[in-house]
Each structure stands twice: as C-alpha cells, then as structure tokens.
Amino acid sequence: MMTHTMRPWMLVLAAGLIVWAGTLHNSFHYDDVHSVVDNIHLRITSFAAITQAIPTYLTDPGTFSIDADKGMYRPLLVTSFALNHLAGTWLGVGGYDVVGFHVVNLALHVGCALLVMWLTGLLGGSRRAGLLAGVLFVLHPVASEPVNYISSRSESLSVLFYLLGVCLYLRAESGNRRWLWGAWLAMAAGLLSKSTTITLPAALLLLDLFVLCRGDLRRLGRRLLHRHLGGWVVAGVYLAIISGNGWLGRSVAQEVRGPWEQALTQMKGAVYYIMLLATPVRQSVEPQFAEQTHFSVEVAGPLLLLLSMVVAAFWLARSACWRALFLLCWACLHLLPTLVVPLNVLVNERRAYGPMAILCVGAGILLASLGMRQQRRVLAWAGCLVLSLLSIERSQTWADEFSLWEDTVRKAPLMSRAHLYLGNAHKDAALHTQDVATRSRHWQAASESYATAYERARDLDLQLRALNNRGGVHFALYSEKRAGGNTRRDLDVAEQLFRTAVEKSPDYADAIINLGSTVLEAARWAKTRQARQDLLRQSIIFYERALQVRPNHYQAHSNLGVANQDLGHLEAAERHYRQALYLHPGDWLTLKNLASVLLLLADRDLASDTDEAARQRLVEAHRMVQRALRLNPAVANGRQVLEAIESRLRTLKERD
Template sequence: MSVQSSAETLWAKRTGPARHWFLGGWLLLAVVLGVVYAPAVDFPFHYDDDHSIVTNPHIRDVDGVGRLFDPRSFSVDPDRSMFRPLVVLSYVLNYELGGLDPSGYHLLNVFVHLACSVLVGWFSVTAGFTRHALPVAALFSTHPVAVEVATYVSARSESLAAIGLSLSLIAYVQARRTGCTIWAGSAIASMGWGLLAKATAIVSLALVSLWELRTGKRWIALTPFALMACVYLVQMRAAVGTAVGEPVRSLFAQGLTQTKALVYYLNLLVIPTRLNVEHAFSESHIPDLTVIAAGLVVCSVAIVIWRCASSLLRFAFLGSVLTLAPSTLVPLNVLVNDHRLYPVLALLAPALIKGVGYRAHSRRQTSLFVILLAAMSLLSAQRVGVWSTEMSLWTDAVAKAPGMHRAHLHLGGQYEAAGDTKAALGSFRTAVELAPHDQLTNYNYGNALLAAHDSAGAITAFRKSLDVAPGFANAAINLALLHNELGDPAAAIDLLSSTIGLRPGNAELYRRRALIHRGQRDDVAAERDLRAALSADPTHVESLYSLGNLLFDYGRSVKATQRYEAAIRQRPDHQGAIFNLALLSLTVGNPSMARQVCEAALLVGPVQGKLYYLLGQAYDELGRSDLAITNYQRFLQSWPVVPQMEKVVRERMKLLSDG
C-alpha cells in the first residue's frame, strides 16, 4: 500500500469525534498563528525593505515578464542587484493590490509561512508518519525561529524558497514510490520555483540525492535535478555576471567561523530566547578553544545520531547541514542569521517528533507537547512585538549584542530619522569605535556630523569611508556635494568621475555630476551625463526628472514632456515631475493636459499645495471660474505664499467671482 493510500485510509477511519478532533486541531493551530502574527499586519517596512520595495521603481512598472529576470529589478540600488524573479513578482503583485501599504506585504508573508507549515506536515505524511502531521506543523509554525521570516518582508525569499524545497522533496518521494510522471515533473518544477526565489534552493539537488541514498540509490533519477541546477547557474551567471572584489574573509577563517555557527544554530533551535537581527557572533581566524570545542560538539552529535538514530533523523541531520551549506561555504558579511534556520527547522521538525516517540493518544505526552507549543507561541508573540518598529528592533539588537557595530549603526539611523541628532551621533560614534575600518559606519557618522553642521568632521568621515571602499557611491556623492557647497566644484567633479570609473553602472553618480555641471552652466556636459545615467538605468526616476528639467529650460517641450511622463510612470507621486509637467503644459498652451496631470496626482495621494495653483490656472484658462476659485483658495490655505503672490491670487479670484 502506498503512503498516499495509507493517508487516505487513516482519514477514512477518522469518523465521528476522531475526525472532529483532527479538524479541530488544525483549526486551533490556525487560530493560534492568527493571534501570534496578527499584530505584524500593522507593522512598518524594515531596513532592506526600503531599497527593495519602498524606493524600488521596478516593482511599480515591470516592462514584461523578462524584466523580472533582470537582477537590477530587485533593488533601486544597482550594487544590491539579485537574481530573485519570484520575489520581485510577489512585490509587484503586492504593489498592484495595495501600493506601498505595508499591511498587504506582511499579510502575504504570514500566509506564505502558513503554507510552509502545511507543507512540513505534508512531508511528515509523505515520510510515512501521517499521525504526526499536525504536531510537526504545529512545532514548525509556532517556533520563534520562524518569526523573522513571517514578519520581515524581505525575508520572504526564504519562505518562498522553502516552499520549493519542501515541494520538490515531497514530489520526488511520491514520484519514486508511485512512478507517476506528474509527480516527477512537479518535483523539478518545485525546484525551479525555489531557485527563482533564492539561490540557496539549489540544495534541492543535495536533499533528493540524500533521500535516494537513504532508500533506492537509483542515481539516474537525479539527472533532471542536476540539469536544472546547471541551467540555473548558467542563467544566473549570465544575469548577474562574475563576482568581483576581495572575498569577505579567507576560506580557512570561514570554515572556523561556521564551525562555531553550527553549534550556535543548534542552541538557537533548542533555546530560542536569544534571537536577534544582529547576533553577538565574531569571526575566528585561528583554531582556538572555542572553535575546537564547537568542532567536538558537532562531531559528537553526528556520531550519536549516526549510530543511534533512525534513518529519518539521520536524513534530517545531514539535510540540515546541507541546507546551511551555501552560507557555510560562501563567505558572507552576515555571519549568522535567524532566517537561515527556517528550512533547517522544516527538515528537523518531522524527524524530532518521530525521534522522541511522540504518541498523540498518550495524554501525558500530549499535555507536555501542548505546554511546549504554548511556550513557543508566547516566545514567538514576544519576538513578533520586537519587530513592531525599527526603533524597537534595533534597541533590542543593541541590548543583546552591544559589541556589534551594525546594531549601533541601525539604531543611530532610527535616532536620525526621529530627529534626535545627539543620540544618532552617539550611536554612530560607538559604531565607528567598534568598526573603524567599515565603510558604512564612517559614512553614516559623516551624515550625522553633516546634520550637526560639522562639515570638516563629515569630510573626514566620508574620506575614511572611501579609503575602505573607493567605489562606495553614496559616500562619494555626499563628499562631492560638500566640495561643491564649499566652493570647489572641480574637486567634486573629479571625485565623481573617479567613482564612475569604478561604478559605471550607477546612474545616480552620473546624475550628480550632471547637476554640478549645470551649476557651472555647462549644460552640454550635463545633458551628456543625464543621458549616460539613463543608458545605465532607463528607469532611473531622478535622471528622467533632471533631464526633463534641462529640456524644459531649453524650450524642448515635447522631449521634456516625455521625460516627465516617464518619471511619473515610475513614481506616480513624484511631486517635482508632476508640478513641472503641469507647468510645462500651461506654458505651451495646453490647460487640458495640465488639468489631467494635476487631477491624476490628486488621485494618487497628498500633493504639494502649490499644485492647486496650477490646477486653478488650468480651470481658469478652460473657463471654469468656479473650479478655478476653489483651487486658488486651496492653494492659499495649503501653501506658504509671499504677500505679493497672495495679493495677485486674491485679485484674480475677485475678478473671476465678479465676472
């Protein structure tokens, strides 16, 4: 009898009260998850969400499906490009349905987590433990390790990839047992789904290989997975290119560091009370006592599991190590991270429930398990609360990891956003003390010094940032602006030019140099730079806007209109492009278009009060005196106006009223 038919038989036997208890258990789990994660729907976006969602124009206007496969669509920052088409597609759908309202994005994250929980339960059925499906799903879904993935929108890549991993393994096992080609095709398609969400899903090949080693050893069945992995690697290399630059750390240091990380991860899974967005974890460059002890622990656990555990637990243990392999083998800036444990938990949950011999009909075991789930749910709810605001998130991070510079860096950013310059300076100064040779710490410290009107200190900080990373565009831009403001535009242009040589694909660098050229009345060079910016990124909103302004000034109204319209398509709330397009329309004698532009902007959201003046002018020229007066009044009420301007507007309103 197949596993599938066994599951159907067990379901058929659940008649009367048994079936009601079975359904009631799943319903209760859904309610618990709803209570735990309901607050997350009202949370704001968090740090990486800003560049990948909030300021990312690519999710607002995707030009065909092919655009999703362009790594630059992932972020507004070209330096953060990633090949994650499925994630970008999910952002596009969220934006189409709810704009930039975070609630829709958070709601989808929670639903994806719920889907992963169901799949983990399904894998338990596929592995032959149908009675454990609900306990396994409950353990996975309520574990605090899952909170980051469920509440942090940018961590959606992890849960979407986990869906692909889980489905590919489930479908593969079913295909091998039934010989059904539909299951086999589903397994390959699921692996493709995971790879389109995150590169780490390539471990699907390793997981099905491990399952084959556990059961049939029919290696020919793995060929399609190997081909899928090869196709993906070729496609990603074509899309992203070859990595450049120095590695974050040596492979030797990476091996030592990640040996410690394996034990650290094990501790987080067993005692999930120290979860953090920035863990107090450091690199290791020599095999010290900590590394040796960690290695001994890993070896001991491996030996015990291999000798004493069931084949499923051995599969889960080795599968967990393989799932962590991408971050273990590839040196990354972030040493350890909560969300990396998400697929690990999905593998371990079924094996642990089976391994401890859990029996649902045992009242004592069920009581203990319910207590465990209650504790997990409370810890998860507490952790969800930490993600309620950026300030609470990074305050928690600093409290748990006071020696980590990135925690102070982000907390300083929150103080800066709140207008507390003194507190921001303190946090950034601490970050610089902890990491004096980090480009971001010096850059953010420079911004805070600039806000405190310490130009000399800001220049020093920006230079230190560029000493560490000469191609750091943001530091180069801010230092160039300072040079220009202090009367040295030549130094500003030279700095931007040298940075463009290192970052030729960064459109903002060209635009900033163009603005300095305009300030020097060299509009030929400015136009050349703006066109170079749009060649690097045709959707760069500010370059479209700036080129529109230059063309407007030179009376090239048709071309200027095209640029403004393109900017508004990318960002429908771009106040500068909206105002200038309406003004240009009035200038060329097209009040109807000016009216359309203004009214479309009002439908998008709040606008600058001065736009009401242009709308009033448009209605004035169209002979709609009543609407002209209404919008002139709104202009005077919502925009600070100099006395002379107010006098002119009121005289016009009186003339229209009398007429």
C-alpha cells in the first residue's frame, strides 16, 4: 500500500509520465543530426568499448559532434548518448532507435521534478508546497524542448545535477560532511553536462547568505572556508580543463556581437523569458526575436521591468523575506551566463528550464501558504489541466520536421533558420516520394523556402546553407530531368549558387562537394573519352579539397566513390563507399551505389570463373540494396540493381 509520505512523489511521477508519454516516438531534429545521428564517436556496441571511449570524451571536445568545428566540452552528455546507442544495440532495436533517447530525456525531466519537490521541503516548504512545486514544474510547457529535443538533454542533465548540488548542500547542514562532498561531485557532473553550472558556487553563496545566515555577513564569513572553498575549487579545475583543451579559447574568440548590442538585446531577452514562463501559449523553437543595436522605445519597457525587479529585491531584503529573495536572485543568476555571453542564438526556450525549476519552488511555497479551500482546489486542478493540454499540444508540434518548422514559420515568419529547416523537410520529402507530381511540389516548396531563408539571413552561416541547399534543389531537378534530354538549365543554376557560396566562404565544404558534383555531371556531357576522364579527375580534386576541411564528411567519400566508379576504378570506389557508410550507415544512395559496384566486381569474378568470390559479393550487394529500398523506396535505379543482382544469383545457382 502506498504510504502517505510517498503519495506526492508518485503523483508527480505519474503526472509526468502521462503528459509526456506521447513524445516517445517523436523524431530527431536539426542539431541531433550532427551531434547524435551522424556522430561516429557515439557508436559504442560493447561495455568494453564504452570504458575505452570515456577518457576520450573527457579530453576531446571534438567528440561532441561529427563536425570538429561544432565541438563542445560536454563529456557526460556525450557519454549518455553513447550509452543510449549501446542500449539500443544490446536490445536489438538499433543504436539510433529514437524511443530509447526519448525515454532518457523524459526520465531526466521527471528526476528534475522530484528534486524540485525535495528542494522545496529542504527550504522549509510543506509537503503540499512540494507537491504543488513538483506538479507545476513537471507539467509546464517550457519543458517541451528538453523533453522532445534530444540535443536539449544538456539542459535537463545539467539542471538535474545543479538542483542535486543545492539539495545536498542543504542536507549537509545536519553536520555530515559527506553531503557536502556529494554537492561538489554533483557540481562536477553538471559542469561536464553544460557549462552554465559554473554559477552553482555563487548560488550556494547566496543560499548561505540569505537563507542559512539570514543576511548575517559575519556568520557567512566564518563559513566561507569550510563550506564554500570546495565549490570554487571545482569551478577552477573545470576552467583549467576547458582552457587546456582549447574549447574556452575558441568560444571566447568568436566575435558574435559587441557588449552594448549584447546588453540591449538581452534586456529584451530577459523579458522574453519572463513572459514565456508566465504565459507559455505561443511557443516557438525559433522565436521572432531580433538583435538590438541601439536604445529605443522597444528597450525602455524591458529596462523598466528589470529595474522594478531590482527594487523588489531591495524590498524583500528590507522585509527580511530571505527565502523569496534567494529564489529571485538565484533564478536571475542561473540565466546570467546566457545573458552576458554573446551567443549565435539570441534566445530559446530551453534556457528558461533551470529558472523555471527555481521559480516553481517559490510558487509552490506561495500557493501552499494561501491554503487550499474548495474554490482554490478547483482552480489548481483547472490550472494543471491547462498546463497539461498546452504541453501535449506542444509535444505534437515536435512530432516531425514538417510539424515543427511549419509551426515555427507561422509564428516567426521573419526568422531565416525556420525557412531553412522547412526547406530541408520539403527536400527530404521529395527524395522519399515516388509520385512525380508530389515530388515536384516538394522541390518547388523547398526552393522557395531556401530563397526566403537567404533573403532574411543576418549571418553568413545561414546564407551559405540557404545558397547551397537551393543549389541542391536545382541539381536534383536536373538529375531527374537528365534522362529526358534536359538542357542543363537547372545544372547551370545550381553551379552558380554553389560558386556564390564558395566565393563567400572558400572553406565551405558542402558547397565545394556540390561544385565537384557539377563537374562530375559535366563529364557525362563530354564528347570524348579523354575530356570525360579529365572532368572526372577535376571532380575528385574538389572532393579531396572538401575532405581537407572536413575529414569526416560522408558525402565527399560517397561522391569520390561515384567518380572512381565512372573512371572504372572499382576497388577505390568500393573503399570510398564503405567509408561513407561508416560515417553515415543510413545513407540509402550510398548503399545502392555500393551494391552496384559489388555487382560489377562480381561480374568480373564470374568472367574469371571465381564463383565463390562472386557469390559473396552478390549476397552482400543484395542485402545492401534491399536495405536501401527499405530506407527509401524511391531510390533511383534501386529496383533495377536488385533485379540484376538476383539474376546473377540465379545464374550462379544454375552453375552449381
């Protein structure tokens, strides 16, 4: 039988599982591709391998992503992704089964909710206050991004250890220093998940000053050495590590915006987070939010609101409302790193996750102090129902790329990134569609989205991606029309877009690869064998140049396979196709192309009467082309390659 003490905890657990259960089959999204799906550093298939990989995660920020230039020092987060891959492999559902990743994200969110309950009690709140705080946190729609977006696990994982550190610090008031050591270990784990945990020592200092010492500076001074030194040592060691591995230097060296522009922009940002927490009704993965470069009426309102918060803090101090003062200051402190440090993304929902946990503690204590008469109980249940419905609705938006980015474009039509990713959704749909008319509509929509993304882009990265992807649309249209005697118009448009991207950024690997592909296509128009071979060798130069910039670019290896196959260098083609599949095992086009090369090699074996070698190649080719067709039934020439392989296998059987 459930005890009276356990009932609130089980209610919060049940509420979280019921409201967020619908997220388990939602897809991977945008940054998940480079940090999870394509990240070769996560492909762990045994417990022995994970023990060997962890030291690398702890020392190399590059393991965070397949792209070294997107590396971040978050080794505990990377380890959690690798363990997800290991568990999926061990269970036989595949290392990238999205359900397993969502289960962990949901478990972390529920864990944070339970810690919110514990913290409420440790700060003097009643059992009812803890229940209210936990339910409010676990149901709040702001949690939709950390629950639904796999890469946002960094937020929930770091907040989990952040809250745990504060709880253990408060438990150490009992006199047992083991709790204090636990707080420092929790802080270290939080820092290894996300760098925003760096504010924890300052938060504990505020906790000591306002709650434990009740504003008595002398008492705080006597506690500094034995109660706080450990936290600052952990922070110092962390800073030394990220300085030593180069991640801190690279992060600081990026010039995003000046201090004045950052201050003005984040004045608006602070108000955005307040409104998001208070009225989470128009959430967007890419809010319509612009950089502020000068003081204006648009900044005056947020400035007055922030000044009023400062006045409120002074009033709380004069009124000796120490607990409320601590929670207000702590919420601001938790958000401070993202407000002060200039980042490419101006604002996003997940940054409010930690402050939400803190404010839910205060809200739970406040609501419990008001009593729970019949009318208030009805209002409380109604509030929970509204939050639940908003969270469920928001999770449905995260179901796939179309639902997510169509919603974002509708709510933030001026944001370039929203149009870029909606274009990607249309592009992927076109590549997986067999119906010609439907495919044409998707290509048209993708081209329009990329054009809009380019027009509205304010930074070079988005401009480059929009140009390159729009060129990719025209290249795909050319490839589809080539068999019907296409006049090369789409190919010429694609080449011009790729060249523009390379002119803007000579080291932009994606556009360099695509330029190589236009040269490869030109080879197929060549009138002499020598001209064709010269153009194929030129395309190889482009692909190798791209690999110098990004050594792990699977598409460069895949296209090198195509060029070598056209040159008749079948062994080299096979080698590059296999490397491309190692980097991206689910690339259906490379699977089909490798199957076609194995078919050609098998034909050579059959001609030289080495039947067993031919059989082995054909069996592998058959397996690969079948997998390619399962991944994408519309893969070009897939059925023809499959029929040719099956024909050769029948020939071998007749020989036997």
